[in-house]
Amino acid sequence: MHSLTTSRARRGLGAVxxxxxxxxxxxxxxSPAAEQSSTPVxxxxxxxxxxxxxxxxxxxxxxxxxxxxxxxxxFLDSLVSRDADGxxxxxxxTEWSASDDxxxxxxxxRDDVSFTDGTPFNAEAVKVNVEHLKDPATESSTGxxxxxxxxxxxxxxxxxxxxxxxAPDSAxxxxxxxxxxxxxxxxGIARGMEENCQAPIGTGPFIVDEWVKQDHVSLVRNDDxxxxxxxxxxxxxxxxxxxxxxxxxxxxxxxAALQAGQVDVLDNAQPDTIxxxxxxxxxxxxxxxxxxxANRIELNAGAAPFSDPAVREAFIRAVNVxxxxxxxxxxxxxxxxxxxxxxxxxxxxxxxxxxxxxxxxNELLDSAGWTERDADGYRVKDGxxxxxxxxxxxxxxIPAEQSLFEQIQATAKDAGFEVRLSLLDLSSWYGVLAxxxxxxxxAPYTKVGPDVLRIxxxxxxxxxxxxxxxxxxxxxxxxxxxxxxTTASETSDDGERAALYDQAQEIILGGFxxxxxxxxxxxxxxxxxxxxxxxxxxxxxxxxxxxxxxGQ
Amino acid sequence: xxxxxxxxxxxxxxxSRRSVRWLLVRLGGAAFVLWAVATLxxxxxxxxPGDPAEAVLGGPGSQASQETLDQVRRDYGLDxxxxxxxxxxxxxxxxxxxxxxxxxxxPVTELLGAQLGGTLLLALAALALAxxxxxxxxxxxxxxxxxxxxxxxGIELTSAALPHFWLATxxxxxxxxxxxxxxxxxxxxxxxxxxxxxxxxxxxxxxLAQVMRETLLDTLDAPFIVSARARGxxxxxxxxxxxxxxxxxPAISLSxxxxxxxxxxxxxxxxxxARPGLGRTLLQAVTLRDVPVVTGVVLLVALVYILMTILTDxxxxxxxxxxxxxxxxx
Numbered sequence: 001m002h003s004l005t006t007s008r009a010r011r012g013l014g015a016v017x018x019x020x021x022x023x024x025x026x027x028x029x030x031s032p033a034a035e036q037s038s039t040p041v042x043x044x045x046x047x048x049x050x051x052x053x054x055x056x057x058x059x060x061x062x063x064x065x066x067x068x069x070x071x072x073x074x075f076l077d078s079l080v081s082r083d084a085d086g087x088x089x090x091x092x093x094t095e096w097s098a099s100d101d102x103x104x105x106x107x108x109x110r111d112d113v114s115f116t117d118g119t120p121f122n123a124e125a126v127k128v129n130v131e132h133l134k135d136p137a138t139e140s141s142t143g144x145x146x147x148x149x150x151x152x153x154x155x156x157x158x159x160x161x162x163x164x165x166x167a168p169d170s171a172x173x174x175x176x177x178x179x180x181x182x183x184x185x186x187x188g189i190a191r192g193m194e195e196n197c198q199a200p201i202g203t204g205p206f207i208v209d210e211w212v213k214q215d216h217v218s219l220v221r222n223d224d225x226x227x228x229x230x231x232x233x234x235x236x237x238x239x240x241x242x243x244x245x246x247x248x249x250x251x252x253x254x255x256a257a258l259q260a261g262q263v264d265v266l267d268n269a270q271p272d273t274i275x276x277x278x279x280x281x282x283x284x285x286x287x288x289x290x291x292x293x294a295n296r297i298e299l300n301a302g303a304a305p306f307s308d309p310a311v312r313e314a315f316i317r318a319v320n321v322x323x324x325x326x327x328x329x330x331x332x333x334x335x336x337x338x339x340x341x342x343x344x345x346x347x348x349x350x351x352x353x354x355x356x357x358x359x360x361x362n363e364l365l366d367s368a369g370w371t372e373r374d375a376d377g378y379r380v381k382d383g384x385x386x387x388x389x390x391x392x393x394x395x396x397x398i399p400a401e402q403s404l405f406e407q408i409q410a411t412a413k414d415a416g417f418e419v420r421l422s423l424l425d426l427s428s429w430y431g432v433l434a435x436x437x438x439x440x441x442x443a444p445y446t447k448v449g450p451d452v453l454r455i456x457x458x459x460x461x462x463x464x465x466x467x468x469x470x471x472x473x474x475x476x477x478x479x480x481x482x483x484x485x486t487t488a489s490e491t492s493d494d495g496e497r498a499a500l501y502d503q504a505q506e507i508i509l510g511g512f513x514x515x516x517x518x519x520x521x522x523x524x525x526x527x528x529x530x531x532x533x534x535x536x537x538x539x540x541x542x543x544x545x546x547x548x549x550x551g552q
Numbered sequence: 553x554x555x556x557x558x559x560x561x562x563x564x565x566x567x568s569r570r571s572v573r574w575l576l577v578r579l580g581g582a583a584f585v586l587w588a589v590a591t592l593x594x595x596x597x598x599x600x601p602g603d604p605a606e607a608v609l610g611g612p613g614s615q616a617s618q619e620t621l622d623q624v625r626r627d628y629g630l631d632x633x634x635x636x637x638x639x640x641x642x643x644x645x646x647x648x649x650x651x652x653x654x655x656x657x658x659p660v661t662e663l664l665g666a667q668l669g670g671t672l673l674l675a676l677a678a679l680a681l682a683x684x685x686x687x688x689x690x691x692x693x694x695x696x697x698x699x700x701x702x703x704x705x706g707i708e709l710t711s712a713a714l715p716h717f718w719l720a721t722x723x724x725x726x727x728x729x730x731x732x733x734x735x736x737x738x739x740x741x742x743x744x745x746x747x748x749x750x751x752x753x754x755x756x757x758x759x760l761a762q763v764m765r766e767t768l769l770d771t772l773d774a775p776f777i778v779s780a781r782a783r784g785x786x787x788x789x790x791x792x793x794x795x796x797x798x799x800x801x802p803a804i805s806l807s808x809x810x811x812x813x814x815x816x817x818x819x820x821x822x823x824x825x826a827r828p829g830l831g832r833t834l835l836q837a838v839t840l841r842d843v844p845v846v847t848g849v850v851l852l853v854a855l856v857y858i859l860m861t862i863l864t865d866x867x868x869x870x871x872x873x874x875x876x877x878x879x880x881x882x
Binding site: 063136137141250257263425 | 619620622623624627655657663724725729732735737739740824825826827828829839
């Protein structure tokens with residue numbers, strides 16, 4: 001737009017023939033724009049379009065899933081945060097220290113912060129929050145699991161909260177940085193679940209004003225805000241006056257609304273719209289992979305045929321993943337060769353383990369006894385076809401990913417594997433997993449830090465939770481791996497901890513238990529009028545504390 | 553009825569008595585249908601594998617502890633025998649209480665009350681638009697010669713077959729992205745209602761026009777039309793005053809069905825245009841296995857459907873009094 005005005009001005013002035021006037025005009029034209037892009041302006045309402053599910057409760061202590069995390073960061077602060085390098089940094093807690101045995105942690109808290117209902121933030125509030133998370137009546141799962149080793153919290157003084165643990169937990173700080181463990185007003189919690197779900201009260205830069213179900217949540221600025229995380233760009237209250245947080249489930253309408261200027265930011269951008277947006281000058285893209293585990297296909301080693309390592313290796317040799325990712329994701333997803341997200345510094349990657357080699361796949365299957373083929377070209381042993389059941393959750397896999405699975409199905413066929421893809425709704429999908437009716441599965445899991453490996457690959461994770469769900473879907477059961485993961489979770493020395501996680505990942509990859517695909521996709525598209533918005537380095541949720549709207 | 557009033561006329565009295573009886577029978581039938589729907593929904597949802605307590609906790613993936621599951625079972629009365637739970641649910645229903653949403657933790661009546669208006673507005677706007685379009689289309693296509701007839705038939709068939717999600721995407725691409733005239737997602741204001749209404753109305757208009765045109769053509773050959781023509785009435789007058797009344801009869805009785813169709817179409821339209829409403833509530837509730845909300849929406853839709861059928865039957869009786877007398881002689 002700007003270059004258009006400039007070139008028009010240039011043509012018009014050519015007739016006048018004064019180069020001096022021209023130069024003057026161009027500078028006059030450009031200087032406000034240059035100023036506009038660097039100095040934050042206060043005011044305005046930002047409209048955010050979420051394509052994730054609408055939360056059922058705005059209090060992230062209840063349940064604890066990603067849609068809640070997306071919005072909770074706007075009105076709740078946590079005790080600690082992470083910077084872009086993954087280092088834990090101060091937020092509501094300024095300092096912390098652990099006892100030598102790792103069973104007692106003291107957190108020093110800021111003494112100048114209040115919740116938006118006027119309740120002071122102090123050690124007692126931290127205690128109330130941990131108790132709230134651990135209370136069965138709260139129905140917490142993510143926060144509850146993350147606090148598994150925390151027995152109690154004691155308010156030593158107003159500004160010192162002491163955590164007592166049942167076993168050392170090297171992931172405690174990472175857990176506390178997650179929005180699902182953010183700190184809420186004790187008075188707000190005391191109102192009871194129904195009211196607290198509608199409008200949780202925190203110390204955050206915005207306040208929940210109104211929640212119109214299936215439409216939007218109105219957030220208004222907290223004018224007394226003084227507690228940004230240590231890596232924020234400014235201090236004091238936010239620039240934006242308000243945020244309208246809309247729920248727009250259809251990805252095409254969401255993108256159309258962004259193009260039409262009806263919304264300023266959207267999440268869950270699909271590969272085709274990311275590629276379209278990158279060709280424009282009016283839209284920007286934030287690629288913020290989620291921490292914890294990478295997206296991967298787990299090979300169920302708990303039952304035939306994948307109980308045979310040779311068959312697992314043959315499958316990984318047979319399938320061609322890279323071509324599919326390239327063609328279906330328009331360059332928006334990069335192939336991963338690690339169990340951990342690229343957002344995790346502890347990630348260990350081994351590309352050579354995942355070369356495609358059809359001849360080798362065939363040899364491996366021959367040697368494993370799958371020598372015959374039936375009329376359809378699938379391998380058969382003792383009258384049984386080499387069939388792999390692959391239930392796919394349509395709520396969790398985007399269309400591009402479902403197409404990728406179809407390509408994997410097609411390439412696996414060349415080696416004689418029959419991959420049976422079934423598209424299921426979330427409840428049915430959990431159902432077949434709980435019944436152990438799967439050979440391949442792709443399940444997202446988000447947790448800050450490499451301790452996610454313990455949740456996903458420790459043999460304890462094969463034992464189902466009372467709800468029937470078990471996190472170790474590849475059903476890896478390896479005493480050496482268990483030992484490494486347990487030791488790592490109790491080791492406070494960073495170097496030692498990293499070495500242990502490296503070894504653990506080598507075992508997981510070397511045993512052909514998983515097929516890593518790419519990072520858990522988190523893509524935001526923004527109009528270029530939105531400045532200084534970023535994703536939090538904790539679980540990659542957006543934050544609009546530093547954000548401002550150009551042209552206000 | 554007091555003697556001396558117009559109702560002392562025996563013929564009229566018997567007609568009004570017939571009407572009251574007709575209404576009582578219909579209302580009784582409605583109550584029965586609602587009870588059947590409530591019972592079927594209650595047991596059908598329980599037949600789906602999965603623990604309702606897990607649904608409360610956000611699905612089987614919640615990894616909830618045994619303690620939490622037990623707590624939820626007690627809180628929601630899920631530890632009671634199924635028959636007791638059923639009686640409790642019926643008892644609540646009689647008091648107009650639909651229970652509390654598992655997922656949203658708010659009373660279902662409150663939730664549906666907030667969503668009903670938006671969906672009804674959308675459905676009625678679409679119904680009205682579809683009626684107007686169908687009337688215009690059928691009058692034009694039956695009165696404009698062979699070309700108009702076959703073109704009209706083509707338009708009817710095509711629009712009746714258009715899937716909502718496809719139509720919605722095309723309308724957004726044309727009117728929002730290319731022309732920039734209308735917002736792609738709901739604004740809460742009247743402009744945001746135009747595209748969703750068009751999406752629902754176009755296929756329905758095609759369908760209604762098919763029915764209307766057929767009846768219109770049949771009627772135009774009927775003896776009373778021939779005699780009207782013989783009396784020298786203008787063709788336009790005949791079509792508007794005589795034929796249309798007959799042609800609208802089957803379309804009126806279809807309108808009850810159409811409203812049900814529109815509410816189910818609202819699931820797609822409300823999702824695409826990000827409008828709050830019953831359809832979107834139902835979709836979300838099914839995904840989350842939110843039993844009380846699913847039951848509530850199903851009952852509400854059944855109720856609207858039943859009321860509309862009664863209303864359209866009454867309208868048909870007004871448009872064609874022979875229907876009422878036919879019942880009396882049966």
